[in-house]
Amino acid sequence: MRIGPPSFVAIIAGLAIAVATLSVPPLCHSAQAPAYQPKFPGDPARSDSEAAALAYMRVVLRAQHRFQKQYDHFATSLAELVHSGSFTKRMVDPNRGDYTAGFKGKKDSFILTMTPKQLDAQHRSFYAEDDGKIHAEEDKPADDDSPVVK
Numbered sequence: 001m002r003i004g005p006p007s008f009v010a011i012i013a014g015l016a017i018a019v020a021t022l023s024v025p026p027l028c029h030s031a032q033a034p035a036y037q038p039k040f041p042g043d044p045a046r047s048d049s050e051a052a053a054l055a056y057m058r059v060v061l062r063a064q065h066r067f068q069k070q071y072d073h074f075a076t077s078l079a080e081l082v083h084s085g086s087f088t089k090r091m092v093d094p095n096r097g098d099y100t101a102g103f104k105g106k107k108d109s110f111i112l113t114m115t116p117k118q119l120d121a122q123h124r125s126f127y128a129e130d131d132g133k134i135h136a137e138e139d140k141p142a143d144d145d146s147p148v149v150k
Contacts, residue, residue, distance in 0.1 A: 036122075044136075044149045047122040049098040053114040054126065054134065054149070056096055060103075060112050061132050063087035073107035074130060080105075098123055115141065 036047050045051035060078070063085040067075045070084075078094075078101075081087040094101040102113035109130045116123035119139065126149070127135040127142035135146035 042150070046124070049116070049123055052097055053099040053116075056091070056099075056101065057112060057114060057126060057128055057134055059086055059091065060101075061128060061134075064110060064130065065132070068130075074105055074110050076105040076107060076110075078103050113142070 036045065036051075039045070039051050043051065045054055060081065063081045064074055067081060067084045075081045075084070078087075078092045082089050082092065094103075096114070098118070099114045099116050102111075102115060104111045112128045114126040116125060119125060121138055124136045124138050125140070125142040127137075127144065127146060129144060134149045135142045135144065136149045137143075137146045
């Protein structure tokens with residue numbers, strides 16, 4: 001028995017099966033993003049974005065307290081904090097990924113805020129003053145009356 005060249009219909013059917021197989025995602029992969037992995041024991045962050053925002057706040061708070069100890073007053077701008085502790089020139093930029101930093105400084109006090117570009121359970125707003133306590137809110141801008149982050 002002699003086998004001839006494949007028919008046009010058989011070629012099209014084979015190509016259709018190949019394209020369908022390649023375009024269907026595998027069932028073993030989850031459509032959800034992986035769960036947040038805490039960066040250290042007791043990490044209060046709920047996402048990588050929150051972890052970065054909280055880390056930025058901790059650096060600013062430490063820099064402010066070091067600045068205050070050295071000059072006997074707080075810095076009145078983020079630019080004044082450059083080279084105080086680990087605060088760098090790059091950190092003066094208020095655009096911090098999914099968050100925007102806000103800073104209001106006076107010689108005797110300061111307020112630092114981190115406002116998410118999208119407020120949700122994974123992107124809470126944060127607030128801190130010269131007492132060093134970081135406050136958080138899920139559904140509104142955080143302030144001094146907001147719960148303290150553990």
